[in-house]
Amino acid sequence: MSIQRGRPSEVADPVASWQLDQVYPSSLGDIRWARLGGARHRPVVLLHGTPFSSFIWRDVGRALAQQRQVYVWDMPGYGQSARSADQDLSLGALAGVFVELLRHWDIDGPDVIAHDSAAPSLSAP
Secondary structure (H helix, E strand, O other): OOOOOOOHHHOOOHHHHOOOOEEEEEOOEEEEEEEEOOOOOOEEEEEOOOOOOHHHHHHHHHHHOOOOEEEEEOOOOOOOOOOOOOOOOOHHHHHHHHHHHHHHHOOOOOEEEEOOOHHHHOOOO
């Protein structure tokens, strides 16, 4: 990780610089996501846990993108994705949105790296 030096007004906000440039209208609201790396590389999907966002993957994702096609996304209710008081954020609901995204991305059998509570959502119905 690099350390930025300078006066506070000169140091960029790292969270603001991590922008997910794509939107998928899922069953639980708009999901923000991004793809890093070349299309010819084998895909890997990075899943964050709670109460985190894809921001935790920023350094890992950029490094992996040198040799992989990396998909990052913010789960419903977190980060840059839509949130509402009545959202179903159960493991089953999150797993369902993950399946929606895999279909949307048209990738079959990607490698998946999950952090924290994201791991159980991979095996939820």
